[in-house]
Amino acid sequence: MIVRQAVNVLEILEYFARVKKPATLAEIADHFGWPRSSTFNLLTTLAEKGYLYEPRPRAGYYPTPRWLVMAREASDVEPLPDWTHALISSLSTETGETVAIAAPAGVMAVFIDVVESSAAIRYFAKVGHRVPIHATSSGRALLLQYAKDERDSLYRKIEFKQYNHTTPISIDAVEAELRKSLERGYCQSFADYSRDLAGVAVPLPIGERRLSVVVAGPEYRIGDKTAAIAVTLQQAVERFRAK
Amino acid sequence: MIVRQAVNVLEILEYFARVKKPATLAEIADHFGWPRSSTFNLLTTLAEKGYLYEPRPRAGYYPTPRWLVMAREASDVEPLPDWTHALISSLSTETGETVAIAAPAGVMAVFIDVVESSAAIRYFAKVGHRVPIHATSSGRALLLQYAKDERDSLYRKIEFKQYNHTTPISIDAVEAELRKSLERGYCQSFADYSRDLAGVAVPLPIGERRLSVVVAGPEYRIGDKTAAIAVTLQQAVERFRAK
DNA sequence: CGAATAAATTCACCCATATGTACGATCGAC
DNA sequence: GTCGATCGTACATATGGGTGAATTTATTCG
Numbered sequence: 001m002i003v004r005q006a007v008n009v010l011e012i013l014e015y016f017a018r019v020k021k022p023a024t025l026a027e028i029a030d031h032f033g034w035p036r037s038s039t040f041n042l043l044t045t046l047a048e049k050g051y052l053y054e055p056r057p058r059a060g061y062y063p064t065p066r067w068l069v070m071a072r073e074a075s076d077v078e079p080l081p082d083w084t085h086a087l088i089s090s091l092s093t094e095t096g097e098t099v100a101i102a103a104p105a106g107v108m109a110v111f112i113d114v115v116e117s118s119a120a121i122r123y124f125a126k127v128g129h130r131v132p133i134h135a136t137s138s139g140r141a142l143l144l145q146y147a148k149d150e151r152d153s154l155y156r157k158i159e160f161k162q163y164n165h166t167t168p169i170s171i172d173a174v175e176a177e178l179r180k181s182l183e184r185g186y187c188q189s190f191a192d193y194s195r196d197l198a199g200v201a202v203p204l205p206i207g208e209r210r211l212s213v214v215v216a217g218p219e220y221r222i223g224d225k226t227a228a229i230a231v232t233l234q235q236a237v238e239r240f241r242a243k
Numbered sequence: 244m245i246v247r248q249a250v251n252v253l254e255i256l257e258y259f260a261r262v263k264k265p266a267t268l269a270e271i272a273d274h275f276g277w278p279r280s281s282t283f284n285l286l287t288t289l290a291e292k293g294y295l296y297e298p299r300p301r302a303g304y305y306p307t308p309r310w311l312v313m314a315r316e317a318s319d320v321e322p323l324p325d326w327t328h329a330l331i332s333s334l335s336t337e338t339g340e341t342v343a344i345a346a347p348a349g350v351m352a353v354f355i356d357v358v359e360s361s362a363a364i365r366y367f368a369k370v371g372h373r374v375p376i377h378a379t380s381s382g383r384a385l386l387l388q389y390a391k392d393e394r395d396s397l398y399r400k401i402e403f404k405q406y407n408h409t410t411p412i413s414i415d416a417v418e419a420e421l422r423k424s425l426e427r428g429y430c431q432s433f434a435d436y437s438r439d440l441a442g443v444a445v446p447l448p449i450g451e452r453r454l455s456v457v458v459a460g461p462e463y464r465i466g467d468k469t470a471a472i473a474v475t476l477q478q479a480v481e482r483f484r485a486k
Numbered sequence: 487c488g489a490a491t492a493a494a495t496t497c498a499c500c501c502a503t504a505t506g507t508a509c510g511a512t513c514g515a516c
Numbered sequence: 517g518t519c520g521a522t523c524g525t526a527c528a529t530a531t532g533g534g535t536g537a538a539t540t541t542a543t544t545c546g
Contacts, residue, residue, distance in 0.1 A: 001496095001533075003288040005248035005504090010292050017316035026523055035505050040525065045246040049253050050371025053348035053355070055452060056393070058512075058523070063317045064355055066371030071314035073260035074306045105296035112296070112307055128293025128309030150299070153542085209298060244503080244526095248534090269493060278535055283495065396511085 008034075008042055013067065022060035080113060081206065087240040088115045088213065094232055097217035098123040102138035102201075104210060105130060107158045109139040112211075123197060123216040134158055134174045135167050137189040137199035140181060141212030143174075145203050151175075163193045186230035187212075190219055198222035200229045204237065213237065251277075251285055256310065265303035323356060324449065330483040331358045331456065337475055340460035341366040345381035345444075347453060348373060350401045352382040355454075366440060366459040377401055377417045378410050380432040380442035383424060384455030386417075388446050394418075406436045429473035430455075433462055441465035443472045447480065456480065 011032065015023070023031075029039040043061055046052040052061045080101070088099040092115040099117075102109040108130040116122060133139035133154070143151055160169040166189075168174045181187040187201045200222065201214035215229050216222075222229065254275065259266070266274075272282040286304055289295040295304045323344070331342040335358040342360075345352040351373040359365060376382035376397070386394055403412045411417045424430040430444040443465065444457035458472050459465075465472065 001284045001287070002291065003248050003284050004533080005246050006252045006285055006288045007292060009249045009252045010289075010294065013313050013317055016320055017313045020316065020319050022320060024523080036524075037506075037526085038504055041244045041504075042246050042249055044244075044525095045249045046253075047348060048245070048373075049250060050353060050369075050373055051253065053346055053353040055347055062321050064353055064371050065318050066369075067310075067314035068318045069370045070256050070260045071310035073263065074256055075308050075311040077259055077263050077265060077305050103296055104298055105290060110293060110296045110307055126309075127312045128307050130291075130293055156541095247503080267493085279494075280496085280536075281534055284534075287495095 005042070008032075009046070012042070012046065013063070016063045022055075022062045024058065024060040027060070078209070083240045084204075084206070085113055085115075087236055088113060090240070091115075091213070091215060091233065091236050092117060094236070095215050095217075095229060097215050097221070097229075098125055099213065099215050100125055100129075100138065101204065102131075102142060102212045102214060104133060104142050107133055107154060109133045109136060109142055109212070111138075117217060119217075121218055121221075123199075123218070125216070131193055132158075132161075132163070134160075135163060135189070135193040136214075137187040137201035137216070138212050138214035140174075140178060140187040140189070141201035141203045141214065142210055143178060144181065144187070145205060145210040164191050164195060166190055166192050168192065184227075184230075186226075186233065188226050188230075196220075198226075200226050200233060202230070202233050202237065248285065251275075252289070255285070255289065256306070259306045265298070265305045267303040270303070321452070326483045327447075327449070328356055328358075330479055331356060333483070334358075334456070334458060334476065334479050335360060337479070338458050338460075338472060340458050340464070340472075341368055342456065342458050343368055343372075343381065344447065345374075345385060345455045345457060347376065347385050350376055350397060352376045352379060352385055352455070354381075360460060362460075364461055364464075366461070368459070374436055375401070375404075375406070377403075378406060378432070378436040379457075380430040380444035380459070381455050381457035383417075383421060383430040383432070384444035384446045384457065385453055386421060387424065387430070388448060388453040407434050407438060409433055409435050411435065427470075427473075429469075429476070431469050431473075439463075441469075443469050443476060445473065445476050445480065 025039055025043055029036045043052060050066050051064055053064050054061055084101055088101060091099040096119055097117045099115050100111040101113040103112050111125055111127055111129045114125050114127050131139060133142060155171045162169055168177055189199045191197055196219050197216060198219040199214050199216035201212050204211040204213050213233060215233060268279065268282055268286055272279045286295060293309050294307055296307050297304055327344055331344060334342040339362055340360045342358050343354040344356040346355050354368055354370055354372045357368050357370050374382060376385060398414045405412055411420055432442045434440055439462050440459060441462040442457050442459035444455050447454040447456050456476060458476060
């Protein structure tokens with residue numbers, strides 16, 4: 001069950017991150033199509049907790065830096081080593097595509113770090129973006145690090161949906177793809193989940209953590225270059241991990 | 244009206260900021276005394292929105308760096324100039340007390356930047372901390388920048404409570420204190436709001452924004468040094484503003 | 487390996503809460 | 517100053533959502 005008011009808090013945070021301007025109650029209410037009264041309650045609550053403030057009445061709400069202070073401390077929970085960001089940054093330059101580090105989140109994979117391609121046509125992904133673990137290259141690079149029985153218990157929770165015509169829609173199909181990935185030495189996906197999107201990924205275990213790196217972009221650019229990209233990927237990982 | 248689930252989201256954020264460790268559903272539920280089922284709903288929601296993830300099932304939830312990304316961007320809404328942090332940092336060293344920058348938030352003043360004293364006994368304040376605008380030195384340094392009619396409309400909203408025996412509990416008392424502050428050239432408060440706490444503050448207008456700087460600490464340390472502290476304060480402001 | 491224990495997840499019901507409505511404050515136009 | 521329009525705030529009410537109990541899933545220990 002989705003907790004609506006929890007989502008609303010996040011939407012307000014994201015709203016300010018997007019517009020980067022103070023906003024009045026009316027603006028926010030209109031933007032989200034929320035009733036004024038509800039918006040009032042929510043904004044008041046955030047203000048009472050010290051996350052918003054109003055420089056002067058009717059001049060709009062500002063987020064306080066408290067978000068930043070809290071987020072900074074909370075994100076130290078399990079910081080990635082410095083070289084991982086350098087790695088994806090370098091890979092993005094080399095390949096010209098969007099590169100991300102993914103981590104497991106139940107039946108999904110979350111991107112915990114992303115460097116976007118600078119190309120006009122590119123994979124548009126953000127930190128926190130989630131994709132099905134079984135239907136994406138980044139996800140399958142995570143699954144490769146699971147023991148068989150761990151995968152099995154995951155499979156039971158997956159709802160196999162036909163996102164696209166190449167989507168694997170059974171446990172067997174996924175397992176088969178994993179075997180193929182092992183043979184070829186890297187994971188790949190051609191629009192298994194998102195239309196027109198292709199990805200090349202490899203596992204990236206760091207300490208106890210099972211992560212993966214993925215290079216992703218439009219099918220027509222990745223196309224037959226998967227093997228070359230995989231080599232670039234693996235070499236970069238070795239290079240940066242050494243440091 | 245307080246939106247409970249909104250508060251809960253913030254509490255979870257603050258929880259992770261405090262403990263800096265992954266936490267399981269059960270731990271979080273027990274910590275807050277929330278029912279498991281409700282906690283489940285909330286954590287699932289945050290996970291779905293990409294703010295939490297579970298590296299492996301039952302190993303607990305981690306915050307994703309998405310908090311950081313969003314908070315960083317949202318904090319650009321009205322960034323303070325760089326010199327203000329240097330200012331309070333320097334002042335904290337000079338005075339040995341906690342120093343903060345305050346902004347108006349309705350009938351309250353919010354701290355939007357804080358450098359805490361390193362003394363064992365000190366004013367314990369955080370970014371986002373809120374205090375009544377009329378019963379604190381930082382707040383009154385804000386009120387000094389209001390026009391009379393703006394103050395009047397604020398006064399109507401204030402609920403005058405006797406926080407302590409020196410708390411001004413009428414409009415006249417507040418206005419009298421503001422006049423005294425003008426004469427002496429700075430604002431002060433001796434436990435008007437918080438027991439044992441004394442503060443010295445001056446206005447800090449930046450562009451259109453009305454802010455204030457406050458040096459605060461235990462009454463016995465601030466005591467008769469208010470005039471000296473005020474001088475230090477004013478000189479520091481001049482020095483840093485010039486840059 | 488199997489039973490006991492603990493944790494996670496689901497679900498239906500009832501109550502707390504989000505909202506419609508009304509009121510008051512403020513602002514801008516003339 | 518006066519009026520109209522707009523925005524913010526208070527409150528009662530119906531209904532969406534939180535919770536307790538039941539069920540399923542995982543983990544621990546004999």
